[in-house]
Amino acid sequence: MKQEPKILLVEDEITLGLIIKDSLETRGFKVIHVTDGNLAYAAYTNEKPNLIVLDVMLPAVNGFTVAEKIRLENKHTPILFLTARTMPHDVLNGYMAGGNDYLKKPFDMEELIVRIKVLLNQNRLLENEQSDKNSGVVDIGKYTYDMMRGFLVYQSVTKQLTGRESEVLKILFQNRNRLLARKEFLLQVWGDDDFFSSRSLDVFITKLRRHFKHDPAIQIINHRGFGYKLIC
Template sequence: MNKVKVLLAEDEASLGMIVKESLESRDFVVFHAENGEKAYEVYQTEKPDILVLDVMMPLKDGFTLAKEIRLENKHIPIIFLTAKSQTSDVLEGFNNGGNDYLKKPFSMEELIVRIKSLLNRIELKPNIENIKIGNYTFNFTKQTLIHSSEIVQLTHREAELLFYLVEKKNEVLDRTFILNKLWGNDDFFNARSMDVFISKLRKKLRNDDTIQIMNVRGFGYKLLC
């Protein structure tokens, strides 16, 4: 079995070394870069399976790096490491292509669980194209919604959330399940973040009034179409 290759972009040398050695002791292959520009070079040459990116880095920050990589690869998992904890900062990370985030300080056990969860999630979803949602066509692979001739681009997190809503179409998508699946836990902070993404999906589906994402209080959400 091939070892999982991790690109770790972390400008704090001591933390980078600790994370690298800890992951390698658990059979990962780790490429460590201490700034965003070097990390992009390593991404190009080593073709890692997953990215762990510090947000605040010299030369190129983690959000900018993720945005550039997403132009080439829409599916590689990205975890942000950040000392920031405001909802707006976390949403910015998701909007720039992040799949998950860890607030510093973090435990290695938690990082490893997040890495394995994201890699497992990729294996569960094949390339999915041309799913009908009312008058829209949803392309999960390209992360787009097409309505008439209009193409609406989705963020990575929006596409993931819509994918699970479509899977449970006309049924309740359990709130706790989807928070744990996409956000890693179901705390209040993540629940608020998910509510924002639900609102964004409603706006992007607003051109078909037969579609509704209904809030089932105390249980979750239901996509009706």
């Protein structure tokens, strides 16, 4: 049975915290919600979450201090700051404290969920690479794909993918047989979801389809208005 990703949510606004908790739980996440900095560190120690959503302005101890304390012993668990503090130096302080992302209030719940998924996926890829350097070589239908070096092999022919082609294919493979939202895809590869990034994604999808032309069982399906799915 697949284990639910565990999210530590640190938000002192009770109503907002309950809304976020409910939204995440309906998407399959397990959520531990606490309301101040001291409780946050205790919950992190006891629960060992997969990701932390951390408000900055908290009772007792602020979010930056909590993040710095966590980073002394854990460099990898993603931390997403969620706060009304929007000045450039606040954002910079968040990253310097060890944050991986910074979402400003008010925010769209769907954007929060997409950002959480992106951070979890990036961290999962990092853990996989660190635990087994050889795990990056996978079979996709009749092809063999070396994620680390960007090689796509069919029979005795090896094709060197460009860096961006390899990034796109890696994300498709990690989410194979699952419909991946276009916005989530764009944030993972380009870091934004503007028009030019969206058009670039379409171009790389077309190139990858050509690379897989020798195996008709491999399909990259475009669900218009939503995203892509790799079937293999």
